[in-house]
Amino acid sequence: MNKFKVFIVSVIVITLFFIPTFNTKDLFALNSKFNISKVETNLSSNSISISWEAKADYYIVYLDEEEYTKTDNKSVTIMELESDHPYGIIIQAISNEEVSDTIAVQTVTPMTSAQEKKEENEIAAAIATAIFSTDEAKIIFENVPDDNQVYDVERNYEKIGSINENKNYILDKNLSEDTEYRYSIVGKVKLDQEEKKELQETYEDQEVSVDEVEFEKIDRELELARTIKTLPKVKNTVSAAKWNDPSPGVQFMYTTFIPMKQFKFAPAKGMASPYHYFTGDGRSFDTHAISRKYRTRTKVRVSFPNSGGSIVRFDKEANPTHGYNVFKQKWNTKLANMSEVYLVSKSESSTKATFNIHHNAKNPLHDILGSIEAPGITYDIQGEVYKAGSYKIVGSHDNAPNHEMSFTPIPGEVHQWWSKSQNKVIVGESSMRGLFQHKIDPIGGFYRLMDLSFSRKKINEQGYWK
Numbered sequence: 001m002n003k004f005k006v007f008i009v010s011v012i013v014i015t016l017f018f019i020p021t022f023n024t025k026d027l028f029a030l031n032s033k034f035n036i037s038k039v040e041t042n043l044s045s046n047s048i049s050i051s052w053e054a055k056a057d058y059y060i061v062y063l064d065e066e067e068y069t070k071t072d073n074k075s076v077t078i079m080e081l082e083s084d085h086p087y088g089i090i091i092q093a094i095s096n097e098e099v100s101d102t103i104a105v106q107t108v109t110p111m112t113s114a115q116e117k118k119e120e121n122e123i124a125a126a127i128a129t130a131i132f133s134t135d136e137a138k139i140i141f142e143n144v145p146d147d148n149q150v151y152d153v154e155r156n157y158e159k160i161g162s163i164n165e166n167k168n169y170i171l172d173k174n175l176s177e178d179t180e181y182r183y184s185i186v187g188k189v190k191l192d193q194e195e196k197k198e199l200q201e202t203y204e205d206q207e208v209s210v211d212e213v214e215f216e217k218i219d220r221e222l223e224l225a226r227t228i229k230t231l232p233k234v235k236n237t238v239s240a241a242k243w244n245d246p247s248p249g250v251q252f253m254y255t256t257f258i259p260m261k262q263f264k265f266a267p268a269k270g271m272a273s274p275y276h277y278f279t280g281d282g283r284s285f286d287t288h289a290i291s292r293k294y295r296t297r298t299k300v301r302v303s304f305p306n307s308g309g310s311i312v313r314f315d316k317e318a319n320p321t322h323g324y325n326v327f328k329q330k331w332n333t334k335l336a337n338m339s340e341v342y343l344v345s346k347s348e349s350s351t352k353a354t355f356n357i358h359h360n361a362k363n364p365l366h367d368i369l370g371s372i373e374a375p376g377i378t379y380d381i382q383g384e385v386y387k388a389g390s391y392k393i394v395g396s397h398d399n400a401p402n403h404e405m406s407f408t409p410i411p412g413e414v415h416q417w418w419s420k421s422q423n424k425v426i427v428g429e430s431s432m433r434g435l436f437q438h439k440i441d442p443i444g445g446f447y448r449l450m451d452l453s454f455s456r457k458k459i460n461e462q463g464y465w466k
Helices: 003-018 024-029 113-118 193-205 212-217 445-449
Strands: 040-044 047-051 058-063 066-071 075-078 086-095 098-108 127-132 137-142 150-155 158-164 169-172 180-190 219-229 249-257 262-264 277-279 296-303 311-318 321-324 330-334 341-348 352-362 376-386 390-397 402-410 415-419 424-428 433-438 457-464
Touching: 040 098, 040 127, 047 086, 047 098, 058 075, 066 075, 075 086, 086 390, 098 219, 098 457, 127 219, 127 457, 137 180, 137 219, 158 169, 169 180, 180 433, 219 433, 249 352, 249 376, 296 341, 296 352, 296 376, 311 341, 311 352, 390 402, 433 457
Parallel strands: 219 457
Antiparallel strands: 040 047, 047 075, 058 066, 058 086, 086 098, 098 127, 127 137, 137 169, 150 158, 150 180, 180 219, 249 296, 249 402, 262 277, 277 321, 296 311, 321 330, 341 352, 352 376, 376 390, 390 457, 402 433, 415 424
8 A cells, every 4th residue: 555545544544533423313403403583473363373493203382281282394373262362382392202392482362453443552462472492582572652663672671682673573592591581672652742732731730840852752651571481401391390289370569669768859839848858768679579668569369279260369558658847857657548549350260360450549748738639659450360371461650650560479479587687678489570660750750640641651561470
């Protein structure tokens, strides 16, 4: 063998030596993952179609924790669904009779034309579709009104980018498994002439001077949000863990609070008030812990007993308001009248429960001589909770003070105690999960408490409580 042939043989031997060894199962597994960016959804009022890219022997599709179908196609259409209804879908890729990958799809079927005509809240028809795995998420936002069709996208209240009418979705990678993420966009719509006129008249009635430039900046805000919890790597499906409690359910908690410890109150020009300062709550946002510092708090608990049906419970609380004179000496203390905070309606069935809360609580010490009665902290929310695990919260709230909402799956009650060393309430073994938090609007401040529907922020929160 000449030198050239020896060289060729040596190269071949060395090359083969450094080729990594895979068995066919490992090689196949490398290509079986779902490509989240290629997963597409198509929604109608009574169907959901999903297509995907992955390599597997076949796929198992679950609808609301129940097996829907097995297929070797890379698409599925689920028919005969309810309109304006949240659904959770799990798709498992099966390779060599093992689960090689899993994705979850959470969405809401669109309203029918008749339902949209009856709906007064224009954000109610908005849809946030989440497609996610253990470490990736694709969030699609639809039907959010906005003047320029450009939206900022937030993840856990921090801006991560923008989308426009030509691209209504985001891709988020490198997420942590079994972790909660909240994605949202806000649409902003300028007030029309009639709304501007009504707002201006309200300001004049309150004898509040508003700079014209700042007045033009005021707009209506509409927020669409979806909270997800990425899949755990140790489970094949989201529904792998079953609850042992005979009455599983969920509790929603809505809290309003003033972040300052004390703030100055300046009556409108020409008016008098015995109070010059009020105490706030001196706290910041924490939707994952219970704080005893708040103005008002409402709770709704929905449970689904094994015996059948569902139960909706409602509770409300308020803390006293302290008023101080010009020398910062306590002048009076009074508890807010909570008679205008109540459960407007509820419905209870075996698979679904709904509730409707109205909240209007006024400062009990806001006495201004010669002035109309002070406006209150107002919000209205409507909730739908499904036994299968989904929820939808639609409503609106004032732009002041701070608003915060969270929920707790049951079982999984919050355990709390007072820590003398840390001088605060400590929450342990907590399964509380944040829904939303909104700060006092910097434009207009507390005068954005006006009871005008268009001055409130409208919300649409979608997700799963299990």
